[in-house]
Amino acid sequence: MEKDLKNNKNLSGPDITPDDGIIVCRNLTKRFGNNLVLDKIYLAVEPHKTTVVIGPSGCGKTVLIKHLIALLRPSDGEVYFKSRRIDNAKELDLSRIRASFGFLFQGGALFDSLNVTENILFPVRQHYKVTDRSGLNELVKMKLAMVGLDGFQKYFPAKLSGGQKKRVALARAIALNPEVILYDEPTTGLDPIRADIINELILKLQSGLGHTSVVVTHDMKSAYKIADRIIMLHHGKIIADGDADNIKNHPHPVVKQFINGQVSEDDLAVLRMSGKDLKSQFLPEDFQE
Amino acid sequence: MNDSAVGAFGAKAVEDVNNAGRAARFIGRALACAFRSLFRPKDYELIWTQMNIIGVHSVPVIMVTGAFVGMTLAIQAYDQLAFMGLEERLGVLINVSVVKELGPVLAAVMLAGRVGGALTAELGTMKVTEQIEAIRSMGTDPIRHLVAPRVLACLLLTPFLIIYADLLGIIGGYFMSVVQLGVNSGAYWSYSASGVELWDVCIGVIKGFFFGGALASISCYKGFHCREGAEGVGRACTEAFVASFISILALNFAMGVIFKAIYNTLWPLRMLL
Numbered sequence A: 001m002e003k004d005l006k007n008n009k010n011l012s013g014p015d016i017t018p019d020d021g022i023i024v025c026r027n028l029t030k031r032f033g034n035n036l037v038l039d040k041i042y043l044a045v046e047p048h049k050t051t052v053v054i055g056p057s058g059c060g061k062t063v064l065i066k067h068l069i070a071l072l073r074p075s076d077g078e079v080y081f082k083s084r085r086i087d088n089a090k091e092l093d094l095s096r097i098r099a100s101f102g103f104l105f106q107g108g109a110l111f112d113s114l115n116v117t118e119n120i121l122f123p124v125r126q127h128y129k130v131t132d133r134s135g136l137n138e139l140v141k142m143k144l145a146m147v148g149l150d151g152f153q154k155y156f157p158a159k160l161s162g163g164q165k166k167r168v169a170l171a172r173a174i175a176l177n178p179e180v181i182l183y184d185e186p187t188t189g190l191d192p193i194r195a196d197i198i199n200e201l202i203l204k205l206q207s208g209l210g211h212t213s214v215v216v217t218h219d220m221k222s223a224y225k226i227a228d229r230i231i232m233l234h235h236g237k238i239i240a241d242g243d244a245d246n247i248k249n250h251p252h253p254v255v256k257q258f259i260n261g262q263v264s265e266d267d268l269a270v271l272r273m274s275g276k277d278l279k280s281q282f283l284p285e286d287f288q289e
Numbered sequence B: 001m002n003d004s005a006v007g008a009f010g011a012k013a014v015e016d017v018n019n020a021g022r023a024a025r026f027i028g029r030a031l032a033c034a035f036r037s038l039f040r041p042k043d044y045e046l047i048w049t050q051m052n053i054i055g056v057h058s059v060p061v062i063m064v065t066g067a068f069v070g071m072t073l074a075i076q077a078y079d080q081l082a083f084m085g086l087e088e089r090l091g092v093l094i095n096v097s098v099v100k101e102l103g104p105v106l107a108a109v110m111l112a113g114r115v116g117g118a119l120t121a122e123l124g125t126m127k128v129t130e131q132i133e134a135i136r137s138m139g140t141d142p143i144r145h146l147v148a149p150r151v152l153a154c155l156l157l158t159p160f161l162i163i164y165a166d167l168l169g170i171i172g173g174y175f176m177s178v179v180q181l182g183v184n185s186g187a188y189w190s191y192s193a194s195g196v197e198l199w200d201v202c203i204g205v206i207k208g209f210f211f212g213g214a215l216a217s218i219s220c221y222k223g224f225h226c227r228e229g230a231e232g233v234g235r236a237c238t239e240a241f242v243a244s245f246i247s248i249l250a251l252n253f254a255m256g257v258i259f260k261a262i263y264n265t266l267w268p269l270r271m272l273l
Helices: A061-068 A091-098 A116-127 A133-146 A162-173 A192-209 A220-226 A244-248 A253-260 A265-273 B003-037 B041-083 B087-128 B131-137 B142-180 B185-195 B198-224 B229-272
Strands: A023-032 A035-045 A050-054 A076-081 A101-104 A180-184 A212-216 A229-234 A237-242
Touching: A023 A061, A035 A061, A035 A076, A035 A237, A050 A061, A050 A220, A061 A076, A061 A180, A061 A212, A101 A162, A101 B131, A116 A133, A116 A162, A133 A162, A133 A192, A162 A192, A192 A212, A192 A220, A212 A220, A220 A244, A229 A244, A229 A253, A237 A244, A237 A253, A244 A253, B003 B041, B003 B142, B003 B198, B041 B087, B041 B142, B087 B131, B087 B142, B087 B185, B087 B198, B087 B229, B131 B142, B142 B185, B142 B198, B198 B229
Parallel strands: A050 A212, A050 A229, A101 A180, A180 A212
Antiparallel strands: A023 A035, A023 A076, A229 A237
16 A cells, blocks of 8 residues: 555555645545445545556546546545545535646547637636737647647647547646646547557656646556556455556456456356357347248 | 335335426526626626527527418418408407417427527537536536526527517518408508507517526526437437427416416506506
8 A cells, every 4th residue: 555655654544634635535435326436435645746546447436536626526425635625615615626626538528619729718718817818829829739739729629539639638627737637537549659648748747747647547558657656446445556566566366457457257257158159149130031 | 006116106206306306406506697697797708609599590480480370370360250250350369369379489489499409409418528527627617607698598588589470470460361361451450459459569578588598497407417328418308398398388378377467457557657
């Protein structure tokens, strides 16, 4: 488990306090109906570092990251940002707190009806009354240059490729120079080269801006490359917490299976049982009259 | 009835009550945000854009609807009135029906289809592609940013669109009655003027506020709460239209009763003024 070196404290253990990280979750539990998605999570996110959350699809990674910015409210437990409790804050108070966050959504979530410039300026216009148009254009140019897309100002999202959309969404996420950037599956759906461009961008922004990053992914190559710390979620609980070397050598069998991309014996048994004799399967033409 | 059926019925009832509560809360917040937007100049651009999309772009279809309503009324009513020798009174029948009932209701139904469907589909797509969550993540209230301008545009412009529908309904009725069916023009207008009061026109226009508010709120609510995928968006659009349509008819009935009571009580007092 990851230790806070100064205090020698476990940063995903039940003894963490709201002051142990820039974002702290204590006893975080989330249920959707009878489905328990997060089960008593304790997590302190260290400032100015990149924390990567890994885990199989459907294990609650996205649900966890949405709690960090109070887009979802917990069924039980608390979430703190800079020692201030946010899980029970009013939406009006949250609007100011959320200005300290940038969120890169899985599909980019760019506004279809706005072009690249308007998308990037959206958070700026919501929080500031800016009248200097040339200054705004300069800001957009700078943010787009940071993600390598200067010149795409007038494009609409429909004209951009998947990778370009994510880069524009990243430019929008950093428009307010946030203290924390949350990335939800930043490399999903991209080819390996485009995925690596996103990884490089995350590293570049991290070193250049020095903000705190929390990345949700199941791409282990990406996780190893960008992470200062990796935590693994399984059945709503944190089962591993450490740096990339710790995770590579982790003794937990589920962690080993996941990082090596191996299917479990139980899953294999199910696959073997289903459709044993493929030759005896019906074909569509068998149902013709 | 066995236990599982009772349980399922109870669960459905609880779910329906929850949904009704959620819808009431959403509509209440939307109307409150819409009211506050009136005093926030920063929001005027958003409202103006929606007014253009919802109001200006709906004018042709609303005018066509009104014209056909007037013409159809003339065709249907002429024979009965002519049979009794009352064809010159065709104008009263057409114009009272158009300004009080058919103009407002059919214009609102047309808007529920044209505008309501588009609102639900647009907001539903924004929801399933996480654009609404993106707005929240950037510290903006999506109800203030997305719903309030749309509700306000519908609320303010539906009465004007109803005036257009009334106008074309009257012209359509006149065209069929006088030009096609040969009713005397002077008598047509003279009976119309004696039969249609300012109160009748006001009722139709006031109904427009309620119809506009209802169809916009319902359509936005359905868009905000639609399920995942293309099927979810499609189903939300259908539900939005059906709910808007029923609300328009129910509101029309309720306002019919209320305005009749108000008329009977207050209208005679105008003589004192």
